[in-house]
Amino acid sequence: MERILKHNKAIVIIIFLITIFFLFQIPKVQINNDIEVFLPDTHPAKVSNEEMKDIFGESDGIVAALKVDRGTILEPENLKYLKELTAGIEKISYVDDVTSLTNADFIEGTPDGMIVDDLVKDLPQNDSDKYAIKEKILSWDMYKNNLYSSDFKSTEILIKLKKGLSNDDKDAAYYQIKNLTDQYKSKGFETYISGSTAINVLMGDNMLQDVKFLIPFIVAVLIIALYLFFNNILAVVLILLTVSISSIWAVGLMAALGISLTLVSTVIPVLLIAVGSAYGIHILSHYYDYISEHPGELTPEDQQKIVYRTVNRLGKAVFLAALTTVAGFGSLASSEIIPIKTFGIFTAIGIAAAFLVALFLIPSLLIIIYAYRHDKLKDKYQAQDHFNKMINKLHEFYAGRRIGIIVTALVIIIFSLMGFSKIVVDTPLIEMFKENTEIRQADDFINQNFSGTNIMKVMVSGQKSGDLNNPAVLAAMDKLEKHLNSKFPEVGKATSISDYIKRMNQVMHYPAVESDSASQNTALSSEQDEIEDNSSSFYQGTAENSSSDDGSIADQSSSFYSDSSSTSAEDSGSDYDLDHSSSFYQEDDSSAGEQSNNSGQLELIPGPDREKELSEYDFISLLNSAFIRAENLNLTTDEMLALLKQELNYKAAAYYEIPTDLNKYNAASPQNLKNLISQYLLLYSGNVDDFINDQLEPDKAQILIQLNDPSNLTAAKVREDISNYTAANFPANYQVEVSGNATMALEANNLIVSSQTRSIVISFIIVFLLVAISFRSLLAGIYGIIPLAFSLIINFGLMGHLGIKLDVGTAMVASIAIGIGVDYTIHFLQTYYTERQEEEDLFIVTKKTLASTGKAIVFNAISVAAGFLVLLFSNFYPLVYLGFLIAVTMFTSSLASLTILPLLLNLFKPKFISK
Structure with missing residues (x-):
């Protein structure tokens, strides 16, 4: 070391130049908290999600919920503002598509067949107009709980962003949307914005706030702690310089390599400042001890020798401590969770940098500064024994209480182990925010009033083109949609192309005569007749449609199926005569004569009789018939009303289904019904790209499932049920894949346990081997991991007893605790070994070890714990709990190193550390 440190000026210049280089790289760092970054590129869930995005487009985006202060969302003024806001959002350059009450697709049956137009084409002028709009909204269950809440006080605007946007573009899109919606607060709207993009943007913003606040905070804490320990400004400056340089190198390297900063990576500068100080503390603590012991005046030559002596004496211990710490953090590189892997790699690099800078820069600067300023520094060095009394009392306390300490340790371990079974593994991104944050409140509001923001996707794939037209x-x-909605209250909605097919099948069976007569009714009377169980489509495109939904099924067939021999196109106003409609049921011309006994005419189920009067008995019979059709007995009013409509075939309610019954549809074969569905898709003029991969002959379809619970535990139950249900109930030769943000979050959640276990095992093995090699004894390796095992058991026990979840933040505690805590064990063992070579009395050996290394261990543990406690002020719960748990492990691991370890050494007197 003397040879290297003689080039002290060159060392300072080289380190300075490297630091400048990395400092200029830091502005290039990017922030990315998308759930996709948590999984490796080859993970099946990520591959599947990318495939679905390529086929169906991006389904997750931004959700803006609006709650009105006055009346309902259907008030003319409220609809006017909603229409203005929708149009304003559509003009934002980053936005691809916007769906709201004022522009959502509405599929309607008319005497002319099927048309598609805006749900709200014209703003209401009176109550009749308002009720007519409400009737249309209630006529199709696609809108419920997305475009309107159950009390009609709230609505949603569903926003899809363009493909390929950068993180900066998404930030800009979010804030433009937010600024636009905020303008309507003065017009009687409460606004709430959430969705995956909003969560990612705000997570990045809060990360920057954390960095700007926490780093100065921890620096201030470290300055106070260092000054209290050393009572020397130079020592404080040298240690701060060391940790600052190591932080710059680590983050600068990330930026230079294009590695994005995630929530987990935010901890790197804080950790390096807290942990990296250990090497400087140990070096300077021993340096000042030697200075205080030096008799007479200290010349520059004497001081230089003391620097060399300090480095030579501590070199091995500091190197071994740094190596085991690097190994502890490096073990996280085995994690399949990318942010944790990145954190482990670059923290290990930062720790290595902190060690090198402390070992070379601090001694070099000590030599340079003293050579130039020794006349002013020679009286500054005094023994600092702030902790000596505390250490001596600790030693005296446990020296005579060996059995008591062992029993106490066993009780603590047993109590901690009891908490293991209570640990919950869950990592929902939204729950990383605190409850009082705007995004958390917005997400809670949307989940409570609408279908939910947590998206799961199910892709159904056939083998050839047109397979997804199969009834x-x-x-x-x-x-499957009905099954999920009925079984899981957390499933707010499940939507697919089948919902569109059912609606088209229904409206194409509206009798022409009923459509004409119903159009003459007032909207008010329609409102009294029409209250349906409905839900909304989260992912509709916009299209043009017009007329209102009215009329009911009569004994006559609809224009869609009219017989040309009895009803001409001119009479019915339909473009679809017998020749056209019958073609829907033909596989080829030769089969045309086989399709029906009625020359191709479809006999429709009659609708309710307008003139018939019901007796009490008839009314009860009607209710009973409808009730018998129910799948369960716990019916809501909406569900009972829907069953009554089906029983009477009110407005073709009996046809709100996928056409599968050959007799009901006068079809000769299933192929005829498949042709019918193909014709429906041909007639539909709206946008269904979110649900099928081809407008006419799809071979892939997507079911979008909205969960109103962000928990991964819920997602796991739903996904398992989907797998079981589809395996038992779907036709053969159809493949089903489950993906989406909810699924990727679940997969990341599942990787936490395996990654946690792997990193702990790797850390313990590395620590065991390094200690064993250092002392040339396998038994030494066992002694080296005992204090660490003790602190980890307490850590996981606390998590279980306090209800702290094992998530992406707390999953790192074990490796961090091992990486840092092993320093205390190694420093104690190394100093104990040195003292043991000079002294037989173990009481004295222990006392001397505690007086020198013990003092540094106590101070280092306090400074690291204090540094991590700064994370209690973070904006994110995972970092709050990380800071708390690391502080606890610093206390327990340092205490175990100073009590349990010397007790075992003195009790069993292992040969590897004996004289």
């Missing part, structure tokens, strides 16, 4: 698989998808 059998569409019916299976429809049944």
